[in-house]
Amino acid sequence: MNKGEKRILSVSEVNASIKGILEGIPFFASLVVKGEISNWKRYKSGVFFDLKDEKGARLSCTIWNDYLEYLPFSPKDGDEVLAYGKLSVYALKGRYSLSAFRLEKQGLGSSLLALEELKKKLSKEGLFDESRKRELPKFPKAIGIICGKDSAAESDLLKNISRRYPLADIYVFNAIVQGSLAPKSLLNAIEKASKAPLDVLILARGGGSNEDLSSFNDERVVRAFSSFPKPTISAVGHEIDVTLVDFVSDKRASTPTGAAELATPDLEELKETLLEDEKRLQGSLQKLISIKEAKLRSLSSRPFFLDPTSAYRLFEEKLENYRKRLHNQMESKLSFLALRLKKDQEKLELSSPKKTIGRGYSMLLDEKGEVLSSAQELSEGTRFKAILQDGIVKAISEGKEQDE
Template identity: 40%
Template sequence: MEEKTFTVSEINNYIGRKLKLDQNLKNIYIKGEISNYKTYPSGHSYFTLKDEKSQIPGVMFKGNKDRFLKFEPKDGMKVIIKGKIEVYERDGKYQLYATRITEDGLGDLHIAFEQLKKDLKKEGLFDDTHKKKIPKYPNRIGVVTAQTGAAIRDIITTIKRRYPICDVLVFSTLVQGDNAAPQIARQIIHAQKFDLDTLIVGRGGGSIEDLWAFNEREVAYAIYNCRIPVISAVGHEIDFTISDFVADLRAPTPTAAAEIAVPDIRKVKESVSQLNRRANKSINDRIELNKTKLNNISQKNILKNPESIYDIKGMSLDNLINRLSFTSKNIMTRNKNKLVRLESSAVFKNPESMYKLKRMDLEKVINKLNMTSNNIIVKNKNRLFKIENSHILKNPTEITKKKRDECLKNINKLEVLNPLSTLKRGYSIAKTKEKVITSVKDVEVGDEVDIEFDDGIINTKVI
C-alpha cells in the first residue's frame, strides 16, 4: 500500500483546522508578561507573551484595539489577555489573537485614566497658571449635561433658589456611551457663542464606565481651550475625572457646582444692606464733622467783622509806605552829599593838577627803581672782581697741598695714640672677661686672663 504524502501547506492547514475546532482555545484567558510590543503603520500590534518557562507570539488587530483597548501596553507589563489560539499557516506557527488586554490586578479603564492624566499633566493642561477665576455675581450660566436627569434638575433648582436673577442656558448632550465625548466637546465649543459668565460641565453619579466620557482627551482639550470659566461637576464627591483636573474649578457634585457658581441672594441682600448702613453712617458722620467745622469757622472774628482784616492790612501798608519814604529820602540825601563833595574836590575843579601830581609820583618811583638797580649791579660787579682776583682761582694747587699737609699731621697724631702701635713696641694688654685690666684689684685668684701681644694672645690663670 502506497503511503500518502502531504505538502507543508496541507499539514499547516490541517493543524490549523484542528485548533479552530478546539473549543478550549476559542475564548481563552492567558496571563503573562508582555515583551517586544510594537505597533505597525497598519495599526496592528504584535508582541510576545511569556512567563518564567515559556512564551507565545501574539497579535491584536486594529479593530479590536480601537474598540476595547483603553491604554497602551508596555514591555514588562503584567497582563491578562482574552483571545484565541490559531495557526499562522504561512510560518507554521501558532499564536495568540488578542481581543482584549487588561493589566493584571488593575482594570484597563483605570490604566487608561492614569496614562491620560500623566500625558495631559506633562502638556500643562492642569497648571494653575491657566485657571480662570469664577465670577462672583454671574448674569448668565451655561450647563453642558443631559437634558433629563437629576443633575440638571438639581443645578437649575439650586441656582433659582440661591440667585433667581441669574439666567440658565442648558446645552443638552449625551453623558455616557461611545458618542458622548465628541458631543460634550462640541457643546462646550458651541456654548462660547453665547454671552455666558460661567459654564458648568457634568453629570450625576455612576460607574467608571458611565463617567468615562469625561475622561476622554477631546473633552479635556475642549475645557482647556474654553474662554468661559468652567466648573467640572461629574459624579459624586469620591469620583474624579480628567475634566475635574482640567477645569478652572472642581465641584464634588452638580448641586455643589450650582452653589459655587452663584451666591446666596439672601446673603447678598444682607451684605448690600450692611454696606448701605455703613455708607449712610459714614455720610452722616462726615456731615456732622463738616457742620462742626463750619460752625467753628463761622465763630471766627474774621467772619464776624471782616472789615477788621482790611484795617490791619491798611495799617501795615501805611507803615511800609512810611518806611519806604524815609529810606528813600535818606538815600537821596547821602547821594546828594557825595555829589557835593565830588563837585568840590580838586579832581573836578583842576583835573590837570591831579594828573601832574600823579605823574610826579610816578617819576619818583621810576628814579628810585633805577637807583636801586644800579646799586645792585655795582655790588655784584665788585663781588665778581674779588672772586676773579682771589688766591683760590689763581693758585688752586697750593691750597690742595696745604690741606694735604694738614691731613698728614692729623694722621701722625692718631698713630701716636693708636694702641696697636704700643703693642708693636713690646707692650701688651691684659684683659679679663673682655675688660682691660688697669689694676691688680681688677682680678682675683682663679680668674682667667688674656694677654694680647702684637702677634697673638696668651691665655693665663691667676694663681
C-alpha cells in the same frame, strides 16, 4: 393535551426550567471567573457588580454580606479579580449571575490602567497645573450649562442659578452623558458653547459608577474642556467621584447645586453686602460732617468772624505803617544819593578844564572843537582856537619849531 400539540408554558415556568437546568449543571456550581470590576454598588443585603473583560463581555455578579466581611481587601471599580462562586438564576426576571463567595485581587484592570496612563500623560503636558486655573467672574452676565436633557442636574442648576442670581442669562447645551455616543455628543456641546457669549461654563451630570462616568475621562472631551476659552466648572458625579475633567476645570463642585453656587453670587447676600456698605458710607459721611462742623465752629469763634470790620481796621493800620516806612526809607535813600551826587560834582569841578585854565593854563581846539594835544597836529596853515582865562583867541599855525 392531544398528541402533537405543543405545551404552552408560562414565563415563570420557562424561567424556572432554565434555573433548574443551569443550577443543576455541576460545571456551573463551582466557577472561577477572571475580570475587571465595574459598577460596584453596595446595598443593604450585599454588593452587586459586573465583571468585564477586554472584549467588552460582561457578567453580572453578587456577593452577600456574609462573605463581604472576610474579603482581604476593599474591592472597587477597576480592580482585576478572580471571583469564586456559582451560577445563579433569578427566575422572576429571567437573569443569571455569578453568586460569589470570595474575591482575589489580581491588580488593576485594563481600563483602569489605561485611565492611569492617560492621567499621567495629561499631567506631564501641564493640563492639571494650578497655574492654568482661572478666576471665576464675580458677576457673570451669561452662564453656560452642558448636561443631559431633562436631567436632575439640569433642573438643579436652572433652579439654583435663577434663585441666586436671576440677572444672568442661561444657555443650556444638552448632550448624551453616558454610553458609547456620549463623547461625540459632549464634544459637539462644548463646540457650540465656545461660540456663545458666555462668561463661565458648567459641565454637569449626576452620580454613577465609573463606567457611567467614563465619557468624562475620554481624552478628546478632556482636551476640549481644558482649552475652553472661558472659565469652567465641573460638576460630574458626587463627592467621591473624580474624573479627568475635574482636573482640567478651573473649579470643581461635588454637585450641580455646588456648581451653581460657585458660578453665581447670592443675590440676597449681595443685597446684605450693599446694605452694610451703605451703612459704612453713611457712618463715614456723618463723621466727616462732624469734623467739618467742629472746624467751622472753631473758625467762627475767631475775631475776624466775630467782628469782620476789626480785621479790616487792623489791615488798614498795617498798610499805613508800611506806607510810612516806605516813605521814610525813600527819603533817607534820596538824601544819601543827593549828598553823594554833591561830592561827585565837587570832584568833577576840581578836575574841570576851566579850573585848569583859571590857574594860568590854556587849551587848544581844532576847527571841529576837538582838543589838540600834540604839535604834530598843527601843521602850517592849520586854523585853531586857544581858550584862555579871559577869552578865546583864533589863530593860524605858522608851522612847528624844533625844541632847543
